Amino acid sequence: MNTSPEIVIDVHGLTKKFDGRAVVRDLSMQVKRGTIYGFLGPNGSGKTTTIRMLCGLLTPDEGTGTCLGYDIRTETDKIKRQVGYMTQRFSLYQDLSVRENLEFVARLYAVPDAVGAARDMIARLGLQGREEQLAGSLSGGWKQRLALGACTLPNPQLLLLDEPTAGVDPKARREFWNEIHALAANGLTVLVSTHYMDEAERCHEIAYIAYGVLLTHGTVEEVVAEAKLLTYTVTGGDLPRVSAELINKPGIDSVAPFGTSLHVSGRDAAKLEAAIAPYREDKNLHWTHSQPSLEDVFIDLMGRAKDNFQ
Amino acid sequence: MSAALSFTSSESFRRTRAMLIKEFIQLRRDRVSFAMIIMVPLVQLLLFGYAINTTPRDLPTAVLLQENSDIGRSVLKALENTKYFKVTRQLHDEAEFDRVLAAGEVLFAIEIPRNFERDVRRGDRPAILVAADATDPVAAGSAMAALGQIVQTALLHDRGLPDVGTSLFEVRSHARYNPAGATQLNIVPGLVGTILTMTMLIFTALSVTREIERGTMESLLSMPITPIEIMIGKIVPYVIVGFVQAAIIIGIGIGLFGVPVFGSLTLLAALSTLFIATNLSVGYTFSTVAQNQLQAMQMSMMFFLPNILLSGFMFPFAGMPVWAQWIGEFLPLTHYLRIVRAIMLKGSTLADLHYDALALTGLMLLAMMIAVTRFRRTLD
Numbered sequence: 001m002n003t004s005p006e007i008v009i010d011v012h013g014l015t016k017k018f019d020g021r022a023v024v025r026d027l028s029m030q031v032k033r034g035t036i037y038g039f040l041g042p043n044g045s046g047k048t049t050t051i052r053m054l055c056g057l058l059t060p061d062e063g064t065g066t067c068l069g070y071d072i073r074t075e076t077d078k079i080k081r082q083v084g085y086m087t088q089r090f091s092l093y094q095d096l097s098v099r100e101n102l103e104f105v106a107r108l109y110a111v112p113d114a115v116g117a118a119r120d121m122i123a124r125l126g127l128q129g130r131e132e133q134l135a136g137s138l139s140g141g142w143k144q145r146l147a148l149g150a151c152t153l154p155n156p157q158l159l160l161l162d163e164p165t166a167g168v169d170p171k172a173r174r175e176f177w178n179e180i181h182a183l184a185a186n187g188l189t190v191l192v193s194t195h196y197m198d199e200a201e202r203c204h205e206i207a208y209i210a211y212g213v214l215l216t217h218g219t220v221e222e223v224v225a226e227a228k229l230l231t232y233t234v235t236g237g238d239l240p241r242v243s244a245e246l247i248n249k250p251g252i253d254s255v256a257p258f259g260t261s262l263h264v265s266g267r268d269a270a271k272l273e274a275a276i277a278p279y280r281e282d283k284n285l286h287w288t289h290s291q292p293s294l295e296d297v298f299i300d301l302m303g304r305a306k307d308n309f310q
Numbered sequence: 311m312s313a314a315l316s317f318t319s320s321e322s323f324r325r326t327r328a329m330l331i332k333e334f335i336q337l338r339r340d341r342v343s344f345a346m347i348i349m350v351p352l353v354q355l356l357l358f359g360y361a362i363n364t365t366p367r368d369l370p371t372a373v374l375l376q377e378n379s380d381i382g383r384s385v386l387k388a389l390e391n392t393k394y395f396k397v398t399r400q401l402h403d404e405a406e407f408d409r410v411l412a413a414g415e416v417l418f419a420i421e422i423p424r425n426f427e428r429d430v431r432r433g434d435r436p437a438i439l440v441a442a443d444a445t446d447p448v449a450a451g452s453a454m455a456a457l458g459q460i461v462q463t464a465l466l467h468d469r470g471l472p473d474v475g476t477s478l479f480e481v482r483s484h485a486r487y488n489p490a491g492a493t494q495l496n497i498v499p500g501l502v503g504t505i506l507t508m509t510m511l512i513f514t515a516l517s518v519t520r521e522i523e524r525g526t527m528e529s530l531l532s533m534p535i536t537p538i539e540i541m542i543g544k545i546v547p548y549v550i551v552g553f554v555q556a557a558i559i560i561g562i563g564i565g566l567f568g569v570p571v572f573g574s575l576t577l578l579a580a581l582s583t584l585f586i587a588t589n590l591s592v593g594y595t596f597s598t599v600a601q602n603q604l605q606a607m608q609m610s611m612m613f614f615l616p617n618i619l620l621s622g623f624m625f626p627f628a629g630m631p632v633w634a635q636w637i638g639e640f641l642p643l644t645h646y647l648r649i650v651r652a653i654m655l656k657g658s659t660l661a662d663l664h665y666d667a668l669a670l671t672g673l674m675l676l677a678m679m680i681a682v683t684r685f686r687r688t689l690d
Contacts, residue, residue: 055532057689080534091529108533 008033008158008189009054011065011072016049016058023049025212027063031191031205036184038203039193042302046212047193048088051160054191055085068157081109084151088162090143092150094136098127101135102150109154117153125149141172148176152183159183161192165199177202197295208298210305216297224297229253230269231292232276234262237284251275254299265296342605350612358619361637365452366629371418372399372410379427385438385479389420394453407441411486413662414648417443417450417628430478437480444485445651446496449626454483487655495570498563499650500623502582503643505559506552507589507617513548514593515606518685523602528689537685541678545590552586553579563654572657578650581663584670585646591677592642598684617643645669 009031016024024046031037039047052058054067056076064071070078092101102118111117122131125145130138135146144164151159161180165173177199184190184204192203200206200220207217216223234242239262246264247255251271256263266272280287292300337344371389375382389395395418401407410416421439423429429436440457442450488495521527530540560578563569571578593610600606618624620634621643627635638644645666652658660667 052689057528057531059688059690077534080532083532085529085532087525087528087532089525089528091525091527093526094524105533108535 005069006033007031008035009037009065009067009191011054011067012063014050014053014060014063014065016046016053017061023212024053024060027209027212027214029207029214029217031189033189034184034187035204036180036190036192036202038200038206039191039209040195040200040206040298041193041209042195045210047209048162049212050209051085051162051191051193054079055083055160056080057085081154082157084154084156084159086147086151086159086161086164088166090135090147092135092143092147095134097132097134098122098138098146099131101146102153105150105153111154121149121153141168144168144172144176148179152188157189159188159190159192161190163193163195165194165196173199197293197298200294208301210302213305215301215305220294224292224294227267227292227297227300229265229267229292229297229300230272231263231265231290231296232272233258233288233290234264234279235260235286235288237282242279242285246275246279249275253303254296256296256299263290263293263296265292265300267300340602340604342601343608346605346608346612350608354615357616357634357637361620361630361634362625363629363631364448364625366449366626367393368396369394369418369449369453369626369628370398370416371395371420372401372407372416373397374401374404374407374419374421376422376424377426379422381427381430382422385422386420389457392453392456394456395420409662411441411443412652412656412658414443414652414656414658417446418453426479433478435478435480437482440481440483442483442485443656444488444491445655446622446626447485447488447491447493448496449628450485451491454485457481457483494563494567495655496651498559498567498569499654500647502556502559502563502650503585503621503646504618504623506556506582506586506646507643508614509555510548510552510586510589511593511596511610511614512607513551514545514590515596515600515610516603517544517594518597519600519603519606531687531689537682537687541594541681541685545587545594548590549583549586552590553583556582556586569654571654573653573659577660578653581646581649581653581667581670584667584674585642585649588642588670588674588677591674591681595677595681595684598681598686617641620644622647639669640673642670642673645673 007030009029012028014024014027015022027046027050039050041047049058053060054072056072056079059073064073066072067079068082070076072079093104096104099118099122102121103114106114106117122128127142127146127149130142135143138146148161148164151161159180165176168176173196180190180192181202192199194200203220205217205219206223208215208223216226218226239257239260243255243257243262246252251266251268252264252275253267254263254265256265264272264276266275276287279285373386386397390397399410399416401410401419404421407419407421411419419441421441423436423438426436426438440454442454444450485491518527521530556579560571564571592613596606596609596613600609616637620630620638621627621641622638623643627638627644630638648666649663649670652663656662
């Protein structure tokens, strides 16, 4: 049944410009079958544009590549049959009921028993009793579940999810991710863009994109290790003051408050140590050497990218 | 609640002003709407100002000369001198006389009988037959009124005719298809076309822009469906709606206004369906060109006005200058008006109406072609 190649997404040098402004620059990525691939980056970094190029909604200005083994420039019709794309904005018909929306999708993909397929999906989503409710009147969490159901209904080989959990409560998010993992376990490949760090850690692999450039990729551990970031956690004392003073010191690349503690990070260990040395003598402050979090790494990456690309 | 908000009149003024400034900014951003504010009155005024003429001249006329005589020619000359008639065809027999009127090729057909000259000289007062297509009473009316007196004086200066006090010959005019000149017989079939144009255009003009504005287009484009499939899927339901609408209007026309249907109802239904599909295709084309629903509505209105004014619905088609008639030929309503009037009032058949049926088909295919090529398959 699963006929897709081992490398599901394989693109090189993708560039997309809008009105002369490059939104995605020279982007290359490979995604293996059955992987949950997290696509991270700030707003406007080019995540949505990249996803749209992958499913044939946008034509790249430069670069080549395949999606499910089909050329992303010339074989978009074949790609569309096997890709489920969940848009950032809810894009099912608000004035159709849950059942009608699912039946519509099933028929578009020529699913043999559209009515039955829609009924099964309603049961799977736990939407029984709400079949006849208009999609527009569902709550945010249910809308998102329905949208996921609609794009998995035709049994795609690849799911492209564009910030699927934005504005959804933690419980619904957790259930959503359980569902994604269950789907991936069956061989489905999932590319999911997100802002949430906890979601990034639920992915098999991640890529970080900022200013249209793919800055790093790999497993979470690889990405953290590759950043070669030295991080200290500081507790006690007058942290807002310490934070304000440290932020502009040479050798300190980021200072981020985490509740009652402060994360101080730098790429150059010697310079970082030198910068914090005076503060380590402060008896009120408690310094511990710690593993940088993914967020520390990303904030650092973004800072560096800003210098290079903006 | 509102009383609590409105503290003083100056605050109310500032809030109103804020709203006003916002509206102006938005209006300026929407370039197409802005252009239309200027273009619509300009174009429409110039177009209709020059095109519309309620006392039409040079109406197409066919002539059947049963004899070739000087007096006959003088009479024809006098007719042409009235400026109302323009002889565009010479006919050969009575069958052709009836056919050109039924097919709508001419508005008038004139017969000069055999032995006309001889009878005039004898003082027998022979009759000239003037048959008018009165499906449009306005177009035929003024010419018919002018007919009597001018022809009386036509032969005054001719040589050697007996000077009888009364006229030398008689003009027997016959308003065909609508002898009483009842306006309903003209207006009701016309309304079928006008109402259908208005409703059909709006239905489809909003269909694509609505999907774009609601965000459903992105999802639709990512699924395996082609532009042609989308178009057909969006047009067909409204063909049925239009058909029901046409049936209601025609039914009321027959029942309440006593409009006859001399032709085949099946043919009327078939060609009405074609007309409905043509308008839906035009509306759909607007929908693929417009960037938002407001623009689509404006385009529909831009298209609707000439349909009413230049199609022959409100003003006689034959009375318009040639350039305006050419514009009219590109409007679906022009062809449908001929079709619906001809079938209902004249009992015309498809053989009489094949030109207009083909024109409608051509316009429909043209609109569909533009729509399919204009339809953007990507978000580029």
